[in-house]
Amino acid sequence: MTDFPKKGTSLKKIQTQLQRLERSWESCEKFPFGSVITKPNPAALLAYKHLLESNYNNIGFVANPQKPSIHGTNLLRFEAKVITMMQNLYRGKNCTGYITSGGTEGNLMGLLLARNKFKNAKTVVIYSDLTHYSIDKVCNILGFKKRKIIKVDKKGQMKISHLEKFFKEDKKYDNYLVIATVGYTTTGTADNVSKIAKIIKKQKKNGKKSYLHIDAATAGFVLPFSNPNLKWDFCLKEVDSLTVDGHKAGMLPYPAGLFLARKKNYSQLKKIGYIGQIDATFLGARPGVAAAAFYATLIYYGFEGFKKSVKRCLKMKCLFLEKMKKETSTDIIDCKQMNAIAISFPKLGKSGLSKKTEEKYSLIKNHPPFQQKNQNPFYTIYFMPHLNQKNLNKFIKELTKECRSKRKCKQ
Numbered sequence: 313m314t315d316f317p318k319k320g321t322s323l324k325k326i327q328t329q330l331q332r333l334e335r336s337w338e339s340c341e342k343f344p345f346g347s348v349i350t351k352p353n354p355a356a357l358l359a360y361k362h363l364l365e366s367n368y369n370n371i372g373f374v375a376n377p378q379k380p381s382i383h384g385t386n387l388l389r390f391e392a393k394v395i396t397m398m399q400n401l402y403r404g405k406n407c408t409g410y411i412t413s414g415g416t417e418g419n420l421m422g423l424l425l426a427r428n429k430f431k432n433a434k435t436v437v438i439y440s441d442l443t444h445y446s447i448d449k450v451c452n453i454l455g456f457k458k459r460k461i462i463k464v465d466k467k468g469q470m471k472i473s474h475l476e477k478f479f480k481e482d483k484k485y486d487n488y489l490v491i492a493t494v495g496y497t498t499t500g501t502a503d504n505v506s507k508i509a510k511i512i513k514k515q516k517k518n519g520k521k522s523y524l525h526i527d528a529a530t531a532g533f534v535l536p537f538s539n540p541n542l543k544w545d546f547c548l549k550e551v552d553s554l555t556v557d558g559h560k561a562g563m564l565p566y567p568a569g570l571f572l573a574r575k576k577n578y579s580q581l582k583k584i585g586y587i588g589q590i591d592a593t594f595l596g597a598r599p600g601v602a603a604a605a606f607y608a609t610l611i612y613y614g615f616e617g618f619k620k621s622v623k624r625c626l627k628m629k630c631l632f633l634e635k636m637k638k639e640t641s642t643d644i645i646d647c648k649q650m651n652a653i654a655i656s657f658p659k660l661g662k663s664g665l666s667k668k669t670e671e672k673y674s675l676i677k678n679h680p681p682f683q684q685k686n687q688n689p690f691y692t693i694y695f696m697p698h699l700n701q702k703n704l705n706k707f708i709k710e711l712t713k714e715c716r717s718k719r720k721c722k723q
C-alpha cells in the first residue's frame with residue numbers, strides 16, 4: 313500500500329519518474345490497433361501549450377442569454393463556436409449543446425432531456441444488444457426501469473423488422489426513448505437511422521411520444537467525411553440529440569466529447585442562482601482549454617482535412633483486408649464507410665490469438681450477440697489516423713505468422 317506522502321517531493325525527482333514513463337511509452341506499440349485512441353493533433357497540443365496554465369473554467373452553458381463571462385475566466389466563446397460548427401456538420405438548425413467529458417456523459421444528457429420531456433408517463437427505452445454499456449448505466453442512474461432490447465443482425469445493425477413488430481404489438485407504453493448507434497464499439501457497424509426515424513414517425517401519428525438519441529461516440533468524426541450523403545443526424549426530423557467523441561477520430565486529447573440537442577428539448581432545467589444561468593451541463597466546472605483545443609482542431613483541419621484523414625484510414629483498412637485475405641482465412645464484419653472492423657481467425661479456433669499478441673496490440677476478444685455459442689472469438693481493429701504502412705505491415709506479418717504456426721501445431 314502506498315501511504316499518503318508525509319512530505320513533498322522535489323520537482324527534479326518527479327521529473328525523473330515522468331521521464332521514465334515517457335521512455336517506456338516510446339519503446340512500446342504506442343497506439344495499439346485494438347483501441348480507439350490516436351495521436352493528439354498539433355493544433356490541439358498548441359492550445360494546451362498556451363492555455364493550460366491559465367486553468368480556464370468553462371462553467372455554464374453557451375446558449376444562455378446571459379453574458380458568457382462568468383468570473384471572466386472562461387473560454388465559452390470558443391465553445392460556442394465549436395457548437396455552431398458541429399451543428400452545421402451534423403446538418404442541424406436550432407440545436408445547442410456543450411463540450412462533455414465523453415460519450416458516457418453525452419448519453420447521460422440525451423437520456424436526461426428525454427426523461428424531462430416524458431415526465432412520469434410510461435416510458436420504455438429501446439436499444440440493441442450491441443449497444444455500449446454506458447446506456448445501461450445511464451438508464452440505471454436515471455431510473456429507467458423498462459427496456460426493450462432489439463437484436464442485431466449479422467451485419468451488426470438493429471433488426472428493423474423486430475423494432476417494427478415491437479411498435480405494432482405494444483400496448484403498454486406511452487413514450488418511446490430509442491437509442492441508435494452510429495459506430496458500435498466492437499464491430500464498427502451502424503444502425504440504419506433513417507429507417508428507425510421512419511418507424512418513429514409512424515408512431516407519432518398514433519399519438520405516442522418519442523425521443524431519438526444517436527450515440528455517435530465512435531463514428532461521429534468518420535461518417536460525415538466518408539459518406540456525407542448518408543442520413544443519420546439532425547437532417548432527420550425525428551433525431552432529438554446526438555453525442556460524439558472528439559478524442560477518437562477527431563484526434564483530440566481527452567476530454568473532448570460533444571453533446572448536441574434540439575433547443576426545444578431543453579426543458580425543465582433549473583436556474584442556478586450563484587452562476588446566474590440554467591443548469592444545462594452535467595458537470596459544473598469544465599476545462600476551458602478543452603474547448604480551445606476543440607476549436608483549434610476544427611479550424612486546423614476543416615472539412616477537407618478531416619476528409620483526407622478519414623480517407624487515409626479507410627485506405628489502410630482496405631489494404632489490411634486485401635492482404636489478410638491473401639495470407640489466411642478470416643471472418644470479417646465490415647461496414648464500408650467505417651474505420652473499424654471485427655475479425656475472426658478460423659485457423660486459431662476458439663482460443664483465438666496468443667495472450668502475447670493480444671497484449672501487444674491491445675486486442676480484446678469478443679463474441680457478437682448474433683454468434684452461436686462456442687464459436688471463434690472476434691477482435692475489433694481500429695484504423696486510426698496515426699497508422700502508417702510500416703506498422704500495418706508488421707501487424708499483418710505477426711497475425712499471419714501466428715495463424716500459420718497454430719495450424720502447424722494442430723497437424
Ligand SMILES: Cc1ncc(COP(=O)(O)O)c(C=O)c1O
Nearest residue numbers: 414415416444446497527529530
Ligand atoms: C458507442 C460508444 N458509446 C459511448 C462510449 C463511451 O464514451 P466515453 O468512453 O468517451 O465515455 C463509447 C466508448 O468507446 C462508445 O464506443
